[in-house]
Amino acid sequence: MAKETERAPAADLAARVDALPTLVNSDSWLIHRGRFVTTELLLELGRGAYYLAIERGRIAALERGPRPMPSWRFALRAGEEAWRRFWQAVPEPHYHDLFAMAKRGELSIEGDLHPFMANLLYFKEVLAAPRRERHGA
Amino acid sequence: MPRRGASGTAPDMAAPIDPIIGRYVHVSLSGRPHRLYFEEAGEGIPLVCLHTAGADGRQFRHLMTDRDVTDRFRVLTFDLPWHGKSTPPEGWQREEYRLTTRAYTEAIRVFCAALELERPVVLGCSIGGRIVLSLAIEHGAEFRALIGLEAADYQAPWYDTTWLHRPDVHGSEVCAGLVSGMMAPQSPEASRWETLWHYMQGGPGVFKGDLYFYRVDGDLRDRVGAIDTARCPLYLLTGEYDFSCTPEDTLRTARQIAGVETQIMKELGHFPMSENPAQFRRYILPVLERIRARG
Numbered sequence: 001m002a003k004e005t006e007r008a009p010a011a012d013l014a015a016r017v018d019a020l021p022t023l024v025n026s027d028s029w030l031i032h033r034g035r036f037v038t039t040e041l042l043l044e045l046g047r048g049a050y051y052l053a054i055e056r057g058r059i060a061a062l063e064r065g066p067r068p069m070p071s072w073r074f075a076l077r078a079g080e081e082a083w084r085r086f087w088q089a090v091p092e093p094h095y096h097d098l099f100a101m102a103k104r105g106e107l108s109i110e111g112d113l114h115p116f117m118a119n120l121l122y123f124k125e126v127l128a129a130p131r132r133e134r135h136g137a
Numbered sequence: 138m139p140r141r142g143a144s145g146t147a148p149d150m151a152a153p154i155d156p157i158i159g160r161y162v163h164v165s166l167s168g169r170p171h172r173l174y175f176e177e178a179g180e181g182i183p184l185v186c187l188h189t190a191g192a193d194g195r196q197f198r199h200l201m202t203d204r205d206v207t208d209r210f211r212v213l214t215f216d217l218p219w220h221g222k223s224t225p226p227e228g229w230q231r232e233e234y235r236l237t238t239r240a241y242t243e244a245i246r247v248f249c250a251a252l253e254l255e256r257p258v259v260l261g262c263s264i265g266g267r268i269v270l271s272l273a274i275e276h277g278a279e280f281r282a283l284i285g286l287e288a289a290d291y292q293a294p295w296y297d298t299t300w301l302h303r304p305d306v307h308g309s310e311v312c313a314g315l316v317s318g319m320m321a322p323q324s325p326e327a328s329r330w331e332t333l334w335h336y337m338q339g340g341p342g343v344f345k346g347d348l349y350f351y352r353v354d355g356d357l358r359d360r361v362g363a364i365d366t367a368r369c370p371l372y373l374l375t376g377e378y379d380f381s382c383t384p385e386d387t388l389r390t391a392r393q394i395a396g397v398e399t400q401i402m403k404e405l406g407h408f409p410m411s412e413n414p415a416q417f418r419r420y421i422l423p424v425l426e427r428i429r430a431r432g
Contacts, residue, residue, distance in 0.1 A: 090322050093378045097318025100380035103295040118306045120314025 008064065009048030010080055016087050016130040017043065017050050021059040023129040030129075031057040034122040039115040042070065043127075044077035057122070074111035076127070082106040087130045098124060157201050159222075164247050166218065166226075167240060173248065174222035175215035179207025182281065182429060183257035185249060186214040187265030189287075189408065190236075190351060191312055191344025192335040193221025196262070199414030205422055209429050210258070215248050217241075219343050234346035237354045241268050246276065258428055262286035263382065263407060264347055266373075267355050270390070274360055277369035282428045284372045284421075287379050287407050289386035290357040290393070298352070302342040309337040312344045319407035321378035324416075332411045366396030370431070372424050373397060376405030398424075 008014060024030055034057030043050040049065030051072060078086070078101060085095035094100050101107035109116065116123055159176045176194055178201040186197040194214030201212045216223040219234050245268065249257055258281050261269040266288025273283050300311055313333040320329050336344070364371060371394065375387040384401045391399040402409060402420045409417040 094380055096322050096378060097380065099295055099315070099318055103293070103380055113300075114305065117300045117311055117314075120311055121317065124314060124317060 007047050009045040010084075013045050013080055013083055013087075014048070014064075016083070016133065017045070017062070019130055019133050020052070020126070021062050023132065024057075024059050024126050027129075030122070030125055033057065033125070034119060037115060037119050037122060039074075040072045041116075042072040042075035042077075042111075044075060045083050046080040048080075059126075072111065074109070074113055074116050076107060076109055078107040086128075089131055091131070098127060155198070155202050156207070157198065161222075162215075162248070162251050164251050166244055166247060169226045171218050171226055172224045173215050173218065173244075175213060175248070175252075176201065177211060177213040178202065179210050179212050181207075181209045181211055183249075183252075183254040184210040184212045184425070185245070185254065185257050185259045186212065186410075187245070187259065187261030187268065188214065188216070188220070189263035189265060190347030191220075191316075191339045192332075193217075193338075195221070195335055196332070196408065196411040198411075199418075200410055200421070203414075203418060205418070206425060210425065213252070213254070213257075215244075217244060217347075219340055219346070225340070234340075234342055236264070236347045236350040238268070238271055238350060241350055241355075242271060242275065245272065246279070249279075256281040258282045258284065258425075260284040260286065261288070262410065263288075264351050264355075266382070267351060267357070269371075270357050270361055270364070271355065273364040273366075273369060273371050274357070277365055280369050282370045282372070282431075284374070284424060286374050286409055287376065287382040287387075288373055288390070289375075289382045290361045290390045292351070292382050292386050294352055295381065298345050298348050301345040301348075308341050308344075309339065312336045312339060316407070319379060319381055320412040321376060321404050321406040323404040324406065324413040328412050328414065332408045335411070361390055362393045364394045364397070366394065370428065371397045373399045374402055374409070374420055374424070375400075376402045376407060376409050378404070378406035381407055 037057050038055050040053050051063045052059055053061040082101055094104055098107060102109055157176050157178045162173050162175060164171050188194050188196050193216040197214045200206055219225045259269055266285035269283045269285040270288055300306055302308055313336040316336055317333055373387050373391055375384050377384055391397045400420060405413055405416055
């Protein structure tokens with residue numbers, strides 16, 4: 001069972017994800033951009049899973065897996081090293097964009113992609129938000 | 138008579154005006170009348186600039202206002218049919234736009250002939266870079282030199298283009314969202330967002346229609362070896378952050394073409410001329426100078 005193999009991601013990455021609600025919810029323009037977004041997504045870092053509930057552009061809940069009955073509209077899955085490179089303040093080529101990582105096979109984007117594609121600028125900014133934070137902030 | 142500002146008071150200095158002139162030329166393409174918008178600036182060797190898929194000639198506004206370019210080159214750019222300020226052909230409302238190699242080649246050659254350009258240089262980016270390779274194969278003798286930005290014989294697709302044109306996804310937002318990641322993180326924010334604005338202003342299905350050429354109709358694998366750079370010099374410049382046309386794609390293409398000159402541009406992505414004009418000019422000015430010196 002996949003759940004048994006889930007574990008917490010490395011501390012630096014966990015800090016990045018834990019900072020997401022504050023980074024997003026304190027950005028009034030980002031919330032405005034996502035004002036029509038209410039959905040749930042899975043963010044997977046290596047074997048660590050996070051479930052994000054978004055309500056009208058705000059991150060209403062961030063829960064670390066495992067979950068007994070996981071449910072989400074779409075999932076973004078990449079290895080720990082790929083996310084680490086993606087979240088550098090100035091990322092290197094091929095790690096500067098979600099689709100750049102997907103093209104290289106480092107990130108999988110799966111599920112019902114309609115909320116993701118219909119709000120692409122919003123989700124790209126949400127997921128890149130940890131670049132604004134220094135390590136472990 | 139002194140010009141007056143919006144408030145009704147005379148300003149101390151005249152407002153700066155870009156030395157770019159925009160006009161319309163009436164041509165026939167594939168047997169149908171077209172009204173193409175074009176801009177030009179400068180004097181000298183004609184340099185025709187081809188915009189990327191789903192955008193328009195505004196991408197080249199910095200090149201057209203750079204005295205180091207316009208003192209030696211007559212820089213021209215035209216909006217492809219369906220793009221920018223060019224009018225779609227009559228009857229467009231009942232057809233799906235699809236760019237083909239044949240139509241793209243015809244538009245460029247007809248534009249150059251209509252303006253009586255003598256052996257122009259053609260510089261194209263992205264789909265413009267791809268068609269430059271095709272021009273080099275098929276019509277090299279007509280051009281003084283060819284410059285492909287973000288150009289390769291083929292690139293692997295990285296998303297499903299059906300997302301670009303459907304009623305439940307805002308086309309202008311999704312087009313901008315997709316290409317937003319193709320620029321370098323070092324590029325100035327204002328220039329990045331101006332580049333995205335061009336994408337946000339594209340007509341419905343136009344970006345998707347351009348990608349038909351890019352993905353389906355314009356595959357040049359096994360054909361670029363026929364390019365004769367002694368007849369027409371070819372320059373290929375690709376940004377290191379371009380993951381659509383990667384440096385590896387351009388270098389693979391270049392390995393098949395004897396005499397081609399290739400450069401990978403640091404801290405640039407898929408839209409070098411508009412995402413970071415200051416960085417781009419460091420790479421393009423020496424190329425233009427070589428072309429000028431060659432005569």
